[in-house]
Amino acid sequence: MEDVSYSKGIYTAVASVRPMNAGQYQGLVSLARDDGEELENAIYEVDSASGTPEEALEEAKALAHRLLGELEL
Numbered sequence: 001m002e003d004v005s006y007s008k009g010i011y012t013a014v015a016s017v018r019p020m021n022a023g024q025y026q027g028l029v030s031l032a033r034d035d036g037e038e039l040e041n042a043i044y045e046v047d048s049a050s051g052t053p054e055e056a057l058e059e060a061k062a063l064a065h066r067l068l069g070e071l072e073l
Contacts, residue, residue, distance in 0.1 A: 001053045004061055008068040010034045015060035017053045024049035027060025031067055 003016040014030045027046035031039055046063055050056035 001057055004057065004064075006061075006064050006068055007034075008071060011068060011071055013064035013068050015057060015064045017056040017060060019053075020049055024051065025053045025056035026050070027056040027058075027063060029060055029064045029067060031064075 001017050003014050006013045006015070010033050012032050012034060014032075016028050016030070017025050018028055020026050026049055029044045029046075031042055031044065033039060044063060044067060046056065046059040048059070050059060
């Protein structure tokens with residue numbers, strides 16, 4: 001499954017999926033600044049596991065949008 005990238009100002013969020021135990025999947029979001037400054041929390045995890053990679057990616061995309069929406073530019 002291919003990662004999905006979103007940008008807002010100098011920030012880029014990349015939504016991805018990782019397999020977990022028992023056939024479950026978890027969505028992840030990597031948040032970075034394009035100017036090279038380090039972020040305190042660069043990786044965010046979706047709270048719940050999903051049964052398919054597609055569901056996990058949808059959850060990760062929603063988290064990416066939420067994180068970018070909370071940023072002050």
